[in-house]
Amino acid sequence: MTEVAESAAPTGADERERSRPLGIVLLVLFQVLNVGSSLLALAGVLGPRQGSLIAALGNDTPILDYLLIGLAILSLAGAVALWRLNRFGWYAIMLLTGLGLLLQIVFYVWATPNFVNLTILVVSAFYLNQHEVKTIFLAPPDEPESVVLVDEEDDRR
Numbered sequence: 001m002t003e004v005a006e007s008a009a010p011t012g013a014d015e016r017e018r019s020r021p022l023g024i025v026l027l028v029l030f031q032v033l034n035v036g037s038s039l040l041a042l043a044g045v046l047g048p049r050q051g052s053l054i055a056a057l058g059n060d061t062p063i064l065d066y067l068l069i070g071l072a073i074l075s076l077a078g079a080v081a082l083w084r085l086n087r088f089g090w091y092a093i094m095l096l097t098g099l100g101l102l103l104q105i106v107f108y109v110w111a112t113p114n115f116v117n118l119t120i121l122v123v124s125a126f127y128l129n130q131h132e133v134k135t136i137f138l139a140p141p142d143e144p145e146s147v148v149l150v151d152e153e154d155d156r157r
Helices: 012-018 022-043 053-057 062-083 087-109 115-128 131-138 152-156
Strands: 002-006 147-151
Touching (some): 022 062, 022 087, 022 131, 087 115
Antiparallel strands (some): 002 147
């Protein structure tokens, strides 16, 4: 009869889960807070922040509402994927960071910048592009675990 012996070493995903960097936790927290404040501003509960789309374009545009809701969904999906150390999270947050930086540059030219948001976006871009962080998200998928077939007759010899 043949037995199957599996290696007891932890999988790459388990190892990555245990070593979630603090910067990733802070980026996820920033994304969640940013989505929450944007949706509260869109609902009219909070006043629009300086250097935001709502402050620039007003709250009367239905297209802006759909755009902000779409960005909020992408941001939350990216935050969840980033928390799970999934490759999609890195791409989504980098895309949102790039869009946010572009928007903050436009606001800077219009003389209404939000320096706190601009600083967080710059730090996020630099952090996500560090070699150590990129290897967590952009490393090729782990090889499947090796399975060794052991024949009982080989053990008796």
